[in-house]
Amino acid sequence: MSQRKLKIGCAGLGRMGARHALNFANRTPRADLVAAFTPDEKEKVWAATALPDVTIYTDYDEMLKHPGLEAVVVATVTTMHAEHAIKAIKANKHVLCEKPLSTSVEISQSVVDAAAQKPELKVMCGFSRRFDASYRQAWERMDSGAIGKPSVFRSQTCDKLDPSGFFVAYAEFSGGIFVDCNIHDIDLALWYFGQDSVIKSVTAIGITAVQPDLRKHKDVDNGVGIIEFWGDKIAYLYSSRMMAAGQHDMTEIIGTEGKLTVNANPISTLVEMHEPQGIRREIPPDYYGRFEYAFVTEANEFAAACLDNTKLPFKLQGAVQAVQIGCALQESLNSGKKINFDESGRRIEESKL
Amino acid sequence: MSQRKLKIGCAGLGRMGARHALNFANRTPRADLVAAFTPDEKEKVWAATALPDVTIYTDYDEMLKHPGLEAVVVATVTTMHAEHAIKAIKANKHVLCEKPLSTSVEISQSVVDAAAQKPELKVMCGFSRRFDASYRQAWERMDSGAIGKPSVFRSQTCDKLDPSGFFVAYAEFSGGIFVDCNIHDIDLALWYFGQDSVIKSVTAIGITAVQPDLRKHKDVDNGVGIIEFWGDKIAYLYSSRMMAAGQHDMTEIIGTEGKLTVNANPISTLVEMHEPQGIRREIPPDYYGRFEYAFVTEANEFAAACLDNTKLPFKLQGAVQAVQIGCALQESLNSGKKINFDESGRRIEESKL
Amino acid sequence: MSQRKLKIGCAGLGRMGARHALNFANRTPRADLVAAFTPDEKEKVWAATALPDVTIYTDYDEMLKHPGLEAVVVATVTTMHAEHAIKAIKANKHVLCEKPLSTSVEISQSVVDAAAQKPELKVMCGFSRRFDASYRQAWERMDSGAIGKPSVFRSQTCDKLDPSGFFVAYAEFSGGIFVDCNIHDIDLALWYFGQDSVIKSVTAIGITAVQPDLRKHKDVDNGVGIIEFWGDKIAYLYSSRMMAAGQHDMTEIIGTEGKLTVNANPISTLVEMHEPQGIRREIPPDYYGRFEYAFVTEANEFAAACLDNTKLPFKLQGAVQAVQIGCALQESLNSGKKINFDESGRRIEESKL
Amino acid sequence: MSQRKLKIGCAGLGRMGARHALNFANRTPRADLVAAFTPDEKEKVWAATALPDVTIYTDYDEMLKHPGLEAVVVATVTTMHAEHAIKAIKANKHVLCEKPLSTSVEISQSVVDAAAQKPELKVMCGFSRRFDASYRQAWERMDSGAIGKPSVFRSQTCDKLDPSGFFVAYAEFSGGIFVDCNIHDIDLALWYFGQDSVIKSVTAIGITAVQPDLRKHKDVDNGVGIIEFWGDKIAYLYSSRMMAAGQHDMTEIIGTEGKLTVNANPISTLVEMHEPQGIRREIPPDYYGRFEYAFVTEANEFAAACLDNTKLPFKLQGAVQAVQIGCALQESLNSGKKINFDESGRRIEESKL
The missing domain is CATH 3.30.360.10 (Dihydrodipicolinate Reductase; domain 2)
Known part of the structure; x- marks a missing residue:
């Protein structure tokens, strides 16, 4: 087991984003939550105490430039999932994207296409029940x-x-x-x-x-x-x-x-x-x-796959299907x-x- | 409560017919199973010991003429349900007919139509779950x-x-x-x-x-x-x-x-x-x-409705629907x-x- | 299977006695409830409609003399169980006695001793769970x-x-x-x-x-x-x-x-x-x-053992133990x-x- | 919430000790497992990979001197619980001791007495079901x-x-x-x-x-x-x-x-x-x-009580009772x-x- 920890950022600190952030910060031993993005003032206030060691960005593109950042969990509003995922992929970050990639088949496919350009990256859609x-x-x-x-x-x-x-x-x-x-x-x-x-x-x-x-x-x-x-x-x-x-x-x-x-x-x-x-x-x-523990397992297995360069448990194309x-x-x-x-x-x- | 018992005959002594016969004979205090019809030799042999006080007929029309017969439970093969039910209705017998009346909508409706001619009779389709x-x-x-x-x-x-x-x-x-x-x-x-x-x-x-x-x-x-x-x-x-x-x-x-x-x-x-x-x-x-006890309840409630001239729990037309x-x-x-x-x-x- | 029915009387028509009476009257095809004993006026009124074909006695000894009576179910108050059971045994009746035979070990044993004098009789204590x-x-x-x-x-x-x-x-x-x-x-x-x-x-x-x-x-x-x-x-x-x-x-x-x-x-x-x-x-x-159905099974199996002279499912001595x-x-x-x-x-x- | 983490050591790395060590190392965000004691060679080998950042001691007294150590979880063999707990208390460490303190009432009481001398310390017996x-x-x-x-x-x-x-x-x-x-x-x-x-x-x-x-x-x-x-x-x-x-x-x-x-x-x-x-x-x-999650909760609540100087959920004296x-x-x-x-x-x- 590598002792190195995955430097990950969390995009979105709403209902599900906050849970992902806490899971990566506190319940994923092999990950370090180093950055988070939120445009929301209340969420920033929350993060100041709940995520004391995490740099908070109000600009998603700036977060992607966080020094040493290796991966992003995308948990912004559904309409932004695909754009945020694709930007992260282009910036060479592993991506765990909340479901669905998009409510549009075409836009969902565009995430898969972007990922296909970077086969070295781990890109996963967060079908949490797969980890239950x-x-x-x-x-x-x-x-x-x-x-x-x-x-x-x-x-x-x-x-x-x-x-x-x-x-x-x-x-x-x-x-x-x-x-x-x-x-x-x-x-x-x-x-x-x-x-x-x-x-x-x-x-x-x-x-x-x-x-x-x-x-x-x-x-x-x-x-x-x-x-x-x-x-x-x-x-x-x-x-x-x-x-x-x-x-x-x-x-x-x-x-x-x-x-x-x-x-x-x-x-x-x-x-x-x-x-x-x-x-x-x-x-x-x-x-x-x-499904609380399934989300924790998801975070841990995603981190492990990124660090150890092992196969993800299921293919991204399934998210389009x-x-x-x-x-x-x-x-x-x-x-x-x-x-x-x-x-x-x-x-x-x-x-x- | 009337002390009189309903004189009932059972048409068919196959799998379900035998159960109806035993239920009316042994588990329906207000009914007397007096007659049964079966064209099947094995079933006749079975009836000789299982239904000792019951007259067994190999001709359905003959059974309908059994002295004092007031009601019939029809449990012959599905293809005969309607014909046997209609004959019983015409002979002024109350009828409990196993489901379905027929697999044909038209033939099912013909049973309802026959029953409509004799509003004084109780005619019911045996939807057993209604009694569970x-x-x-x-x-x-x-x-x-x-x-x-x-x-x-x-x-x-x-x-x-x-x-x-x-x-x-x-x-x-x-x-x-x-x-x-x-x-x-x-x-x-x-x-x-x-x-x-x-x-x-x-x-x-x-x-x-x-x-x-x-x-x-x-x-x-x-x-x-x-x-x-x-x-x-x-x-x-x-x-x-x-x-x-x-x-x-x-x-x-x-x-x-x-x-x-x-x-x-x-x-x-x-x-x-x-x-x-x-x-x-x-x-x-x-x-x-x-559903064993539902069938027993069905027998008892059917007998009671016939004897006391009370409403059946559901309408025959539903069987057509x-x-x-x-x-x-x-x-x-x-x-x-x-x-x-x-x-x-x-x-x-x-x-x- | 014998077609003959066991002529049985029920001693006591209180809470449990009424249930035994109805079970032997209506749910035990091989038994005929022919007599019942109760000193209680209300219970007599109830019996007049609920047990229309049954002779009601206000004197237990008289009931034992009912013509053709073969068996008695004893469901009087606990303090009378033993006396009523022993009298029935002495009158050569099969006995199904509600539990306990007595709250006294000695009195309980006296019932067993009485039964031992008449090995041809079926004498059972009503441990209903044995029939569940x-x-x-x-x-x-x-x-x-x-x-x-x-x-x-x-x-x-x-x-x-x-x-x-x-x-x-x-x-x-x-x-x-x-x-x-x-x-x-x-x-x-x-x-x-x-x-x-x-x-x-x-x-x-x-x-x-x-x-x-x-x-x-x-x-x-x-x-x-x-x-x-x-x-x-x-x-x-x-x-x-x-x-x-x-x-x-x-x-x-x-x-x-x-x-x-x-x-x-x-x-x-x-x-x-x-x-x-x-x-x-x-x-x-x-x-x-x-345990409703256990009581029904108890009645049916007791009747069968009396009619067919087969072994009861458990020994009377156990009731003393x-x-x-x-x-x-x-x-x-x-x-x-x-x-x-x-x-x-x-x-x-x-x-x- | 304090951002400081509790520096804790684990005494014993057997079946239950290993679980405590992993829980404090990986599933207790507010704790740092910094030291562990085991006299067992196999357990040391296990610890080298499973607890990579933890100093392993083969002498319990040495572990207690680990720089900055604030607390000890005692999970050695039952016969050593009390001795190890008392030593830790005397060395001014908070203690979470596996149950029982001892199989002897007197020895159990001696742990309570030692703790009473240091009211500023948190000393708890690990009744895991309390955290379920x-x-x-x-x-x-x-x-x-x-x-x-x-x-x-x-x-x-x-x-x-x-x-x-x-x-x-x-x-x-x-x-x-x-x-x-x-x-x-x-x-x-x-x-x-x-x-x-x-x-x-x-x-x-x-x-x-x-x-x-x-x-x-x-x-x-x-x-x-x-x-x-x-x-x-x-x-x-x-x-x-x-x-x-x-x-x-x-x-x-x-x-x-x-x-x-x-x-x-x-x-x-x-x-x-x-x-x-x-x-x-x-x-x-x-x-x-x-009870896996109860043990995780136990670790987290113990760490929080030590860091925040809040009351433990139950009293040590109960372990003697x-x-x-x-x-x-x-x-x-x-x-x-x-x-x-x-x-x-x-x-x-x-x-x-």
């Missing part, structure tokens, strides 16, 4: 042949109801529920079914049960989608923004000889409360409550039509059906 | 407003893998997986969302993961379907014939203020086994293992196309889209 | 060697809090919590460890957490006891009258190679409720909610002393220790 | 009054069977199963019932089900104990060294108005495996698999006698009973 102990155990079981051939995949990303209306404003730039929430489930489907799976069709349906204003942004608060793959494989997905109890992300991988479930029984701690109304348990309030499928689902939701693809994965125009 | 204690508790919670407005419904009917190939032959007459298995889930959707729900679209996808020969009968062994209802409601369904562990039928009703799950954690008994490989529990091997939706899903599966309906529930021809 | 599907599955697993040598046994009988104070009055005749509640757990220990297990010591401790007046009757509302058996076996027990959520009876059988749990995760139905406070499930409110151990625990609770027994099971006087 | 998120949530619920008055406490520490015979040799110095395993449960009882709880009696029973040779060291592989407290409180405990499935430590706190369970449903990850034999989940193989009770249970196990205490907690000689 439960998802990994399920994958290893499947990979060992324990469930036969994986054939049907069900996965959901369900957020606790936020009555503030935050999601309506957020929907303007999120790319929609299938791109914002289900992108994780799509990435998991590609992981469990294989990154070379070829899509055959997508269909999506959705409703606005609690936030009718989402329709302004062509979005919904509950969506159901089916992704058909060539070779007898189906993934079906659900996303919701109105769970009462908390975050409930769960996945099933159904094979010809067995089934694996991840988080069919959500819990936050190992406590159960026996009360006059029955037995009660709590569940995590948000995705970070569910996932956005592509997410956008197709969102399109199907809004057009009301099923979208078909040929065996090479090319879209079939409706007139040709 | 768990489904009823969930319905009462929902009906009390506990989950706000029910908006998304997920339900699955998943059978244990039967490697004998039985299902291939069976598929010739079953109507297909969406009619045979998911009909229960469709009926539940209509129960929880309301019998007056109007369908907006259906889409279905399926694969043959373990029984490729099912394609001969235009069927699959794993199917996923989405039913969209007018008024912002979605039901999405899964059916499978390849579960490793046993029967796993489960349902979620997701409302704007909470969620109810039925059988998210399947068990057969309250035993858990702590073994070197971990903690293990068993689940029921088949639907009767899961369920077949209609099941057939539309099966059609979508085979055509690869989404099927749309207007606000009155009438199908929209594709050319008009 | 979960306890039976656990026993079969253990008996198959799946957990090696059973060595440690933990079992609890825990009632929902009844704030009415009922248990204070009840404690005057119940024999105390170890005789009234834990007698089931003691019987289970003897079942799983073997009826020939020889007791080595007992120790018990208890508190009055919610009903201090129980001390008047030398009783407690929460008791913990340890039973040591010769041959390296331990049973430890808990009983409580103050559970918030409902009845929670559970058992663990711990062997050298595995462990079996019965009802570690109590549920009443398969419904889970996702609410703003978390995920909630309900549990049965009382022992009948938990269980009371003996329960009384020793209750004595230890009140004396504050451990009670020791030699290898033949004879009590060792303290002065000889 | 689940135990803390349970405590907060109880402290908020949610379960009324806590009255009965059940807790178990159960290790996976280790067929190597390791525990026989280990038992020579472990103090016995009640001191080695149940000390955690005893500490929890004192935490939940209050550190000022006064013991009234203890009774213990045990068997050697898998390791008969343990008797040589007056120990057992399965033990059950009851601790009675003045003021109507009972704790009953179980410990075992023969679990098949893995580590299963669990606790119940039963109050007059509710009950809290911790780890009634053990799991290692959120994966469930649906297999032909049923549904299976795995559980942690050992206590570190269960816990050993005292553990030793009394072990004595009762071996003498076969119940041990009684008066209301001031003083032992009552048997002759005076």
Whole structure:
């Protein structure tokens, strides 16, 4: 093990940026958080005490010039992910970019293209569930042949109801529920079914049960989608923004000889409360409550891959595939039509059906 | 409570017929099983010891003439359900008919039409889950407003893998997986969302993961379907014939203020086994293992409704609706196309889209 | 299978008597409830509608003379169990006697002695858990060697809090919590460890957490006891009258190679409720909610043993052993002393220790 | 928050010492592991790569002289805990000492006495469960009054069977199963019932089900104990060294108005495996698999208390109380006698009973 530490900077100190910054600063022994970028005054104040040894920049380009900087974690607003990632790549920095690279397939691809120019760099999209102990155990079981051939995949990303209306404003730039929430489930489907799976069709349906204003942004608060793959494989997905109890992300991988479930029984701690109304348990309030340790593992493994020049656990191109499928689902939701693809994965125009 | 007992006959003594016969004979205090019909020699031999006080007929019409017979439970092969039900109705017998009335919408409707001619008779389609204690508790919670407005419904009917190939032959007459298995889930959707729900679209996808020969009968062994209802409601369904562990039928009703799950954690008994490989529990091997007591309740409530001339818990017309939706899903599966309906529930021809 | 039905009478139509009567009348195909005894006016009124075909007696001796009566289920108050059982035996009736035979070891033994005079009769003490599907599955697993040598046994009988104070009055005749509640757990220990297990010591401790007046009757509302058996076996027990959520009876059988749990995760139905406070499930409110089907099985198997002259599933002598151990625990609770027994099971006087 | 880091040394790099060293080195942002002591050659080799920036000493006294050293975590063999802790205290170092301080009450007390001489130092016994998120949530619920008055406490520490015979040799110095395993449960009882709880009696029973040779060291592989407290409180405990499935430590706190369970449903990850034999989940193989994050929290909170001069979460004296009770249970196990205490907690000689 190299004793050297990876000098990393964090772009963005908002909700997720602050978590990445703290994880690299305090919970990643092989990394030194040396710099951070934020244009936000409040975040700067926060950083002054929370990140005492870190140089704070209000100009992203200046941060890239921080002496000795080797890597950047991009956690700015989604609309800036691609630009910040590409600039970092061009400046020869390893990049861990929050998902999605972009809500646009083309822009996402431009990040991959930039990375392809610098094969010596580690460029990864932050699909945090890939680092979760439960998802990994399920994958290893499947990979060992324990469930036969994986054939049907069900996965959901369900957020606790936020009555503030935050999601309506957020929907303007999120790319929609299938791109914002289900992108994780799509990435998991590609992981469990294989990154070379070829899509055959997508269909999506959705409703606005609690936030009718989402329709302004062509979005919904509950969506159901089916992704058909060539070779007898189906993934079906659900996303919701109105769970009462908390975050409930769960996945099933159904094979010809067995089934694996991840988080069919959500819990936050190992406590159960026996009360006059029955037995009660709590569940995590948000995705970070569910995936905190996955983000820590992500930071540690990314640092190790950069320092040791080892392979990242998954390919950047998958991030484009996932956005592509997410956008197709969102399109199907809004057009009301099923979208078909040929065996090479090319879209079939409706007139040709 | 009337001390009189309902004189009932059982048509069919196959797998499910034998169970109905025993339930009416032994576990329905207010009923007397007086007659049974079976053309099958083995079943007759079985009946001689298992149903000692019951007159066995090899001619259905003869059984209908059994002195004092008041009601018939129809549990013959699916293709005979409608004919036997209609004959019984015409002979002024109450009828409990196994699901489905028929795999054809038109024939199903003909049973409803026959029943409409005899409003004094109780005619019910045996949707057993309607009598299950768990489904009823969930319905009462929902009906009390506990989950706000029910908006998304997920339900699955998943059978244990039967490697004998039985299902291939069976598929010739079953109507297909969406009619045979998911009909229960469709009926539940209509129960929880309301019998007056109007369908907006259906889409279905399926694969043959373990029984490729099912394609001969235009069927699959794993199917996923989405039913969209007018008024912002979605039901999405899964059916499978390849579960490793046993029967796993489960349902979620997701409302704007909470969620109810039925059988998210399947068990057969309250035993858990702590073994070197971990903690293990068993689940029921088949639907009767899961729903045995629902069938007993069904028999008892049907007998009571006949004797006391009280309302049946649900309307016969729903059985036609369920077949209609099941057939539309099966059609979508085979055509690869989404099927749309207007606000009155009438199908929209594709050319008009 | 004999087509003949067992003519049975029910002594006592109180809480448990009414349930036995209904079970023999309606849910035991091979039995006919022909007679019942109750001195209580309200119970007679109830019986007039609930048990329409049953002759009601206000004199127990008269009931025993009911023409053709073959068997009696004794469910009168505990203090009358032995007298009623012995009278029935002397009148040549099979007997199913509710537990305990008596809270006195000597009186309990007198029932066994009476039964020994009539070996042709079936005389059983109603340890309902012996007929529970979960306890039976656990026993079969253990008996198959799946957990090696059973060595440690933990079992609890825990009632929902009844704030009415009922248990204070009840404690005057119940024999105390170890005789009234834990007698089931003691019987289970003897079942799983073997009826020939020889007791080595007992120790018990208890508190009055919610009903201090129980001390008047030398009783407690929460008791913990340890039973040591010769041959390296331990049973430890808990009983409580103050559970918030409902009845929670559970058992663990711990062997050298595995462990079996019965009802570690109590549920009443398969419904889970996702609410703003978390995920909630309900549990049965009382022992009948938990063991209803065990009582039905008990009735059916007792009837079958009487009709077919087959062996009962367990020996009557065990009912004396269980009371003996329960009384020793209750004595230890009140004396504050451990009670020791030699290898033949004879009590060792303290002065000889 | 101070930016200064606590300079800490780790005494012992065995199983638990290595974990403490890594936790302080890599997972405690406010601490710097600067020194470690081990007399073991293999451990030194391990440290050379695993702890690259740490000075390794083979003489404990030398380590205490490490320049700037402020604190020591004592994780040497149990028999050396007290000596090493006292030396560190005398050298003005804060001390986190692994449990137990000693298996002797007197020696344990000598550590407390030494600490009392240096009130400016933070001296803590490593009761890891105090830092576990689940135990803390349970405590907060109880402290908020949610379960009324806590009255009965059940807790178990159960290790996976280790067929190597390791525990026989280990038992020579472990103090016995009640001191080695149940000390955690005893500490929890004192935490939940209050550190000022006064013991009234203890009774213990045990068997050697898998390791008969343990008797040589007056120990057992399965033990059950009851601790009675003045003021109507009972704790009953179980410990075992023969679990098949893995580590299963669990606790119940039963109050007059509710009950809290911790780890009634053990799991290692959120994966469930649906297999032909049923549904299976795995559980942690050992206590570190269960409590890893508690140890990390312990390290972080200890460092913070030293740096910020804030109160430790519990008092050192409790570690003596816990050993005292553990030793009394072990004595009762071996003498076969119940041990009684008066209301001031003083032992009552048997002759005076």
